[in-house]
Amino acid sequence: MQSIQIGLTKEHPCSYLDGQKERVAVAIDPKMQTAENYEILLANGFRRSGATIYKPYCKHCSQCQALRVDVMNFIPSRSQRRVINKSRHLRFELKDRLDSEWFSLYADYIAKRHNTGSMYPPDKKEFEHFASCPWLQVNYLHIYDEDKLIAIAVMDVLPDCASAFYTFFDPENSLSLGTVAAIFQIEYCKLAQKQWLYLGYQIDSCPAMNYKVRFHPHQRLVNQLWRG
Known part of the structure; x- marks a missing residue:
């Protein structure tokens, strides 16, 4: 570089x-x-x-x-296959703007899942500033159960890859919606012929991040070299 x-x-x-x-x-x-x-x-x-x-x-x-997932060679694990089977009734749409009801979903998610974090209390303008980018194509992968919006994954779409930026979802839903959102983003990347889906930073000693290493095959950047 x-x-x-x-x-x-x-x-x-x-x-x-x-x-x-x-x-x-x-x-x-x-x-x-x-x-x-x-x-x-x-x-x-x-x-x-x-x-x-x-x-x-x-x-x-x-x-x-x-950490980044090798999109074209992704093989879901046994537990991920169970999630896929349980969520076959769901559908996703990739949009260039948020649905009008997005903030009520986001506010409920932050209040019930992250009420001790830096994004609490939920603020509409702060989130829009956090997620948007004037020089980049930002997309919003909306997940629906029939016509009900249950999750949104903010996603940066680039020439040869995509980056999973932030996901929020219905905190009362019994499905593993964080995993569902990642699988749907991988599915979109396959359809769009993207090589990689970047999942952000992995910290092994932080339990909240360990879902990322369950997506195989993946690579980590270690000492400026990508290692599988």
Whole structure:
């Protein structure tokens, strides 16, 4: 990857690991703010929040590892096949904007699943700022049970890959909707002939992230090399 300008944030308490400090490197070169260049940055361990492109750059910790699923060779596990069978009645639609009822679903999800996190209390404008990006095609994979909206996966669609950005769903639904959303995103990527689906950062010691390693085959970025 070509050399790019980065800026470093100040250290602050880690959002995922107790007792750890985190900081990130931010790509500040505006020339990198295109779909093609962002795809290169994704392959080098960067992600985005809103229009900001960042990468963990912690002094004393390197547990965050970017993870991507090999879309065309994906084979669901036994438990994932059970989820697929239980959710055959569901359907998804990829849209370039959110359905009008999205916020009530999001607010219920945050209130019941993440009421101690940084996104509580749920705020419509804050989420729109967090999810949107003026220089990127952001899509919203809507999942329906008949005509009822039960989940939305925010998804960045790029020339040769896609990035799973954020998912929220009906917290009272008995199906494993987080897994369903990831499987549907893989299904979309297959149809669109995308090579990779990026699932964000994996931290092995953070139980909330361990669902990612259940998607096979996948690769992790370790010391700037993708390893299967």
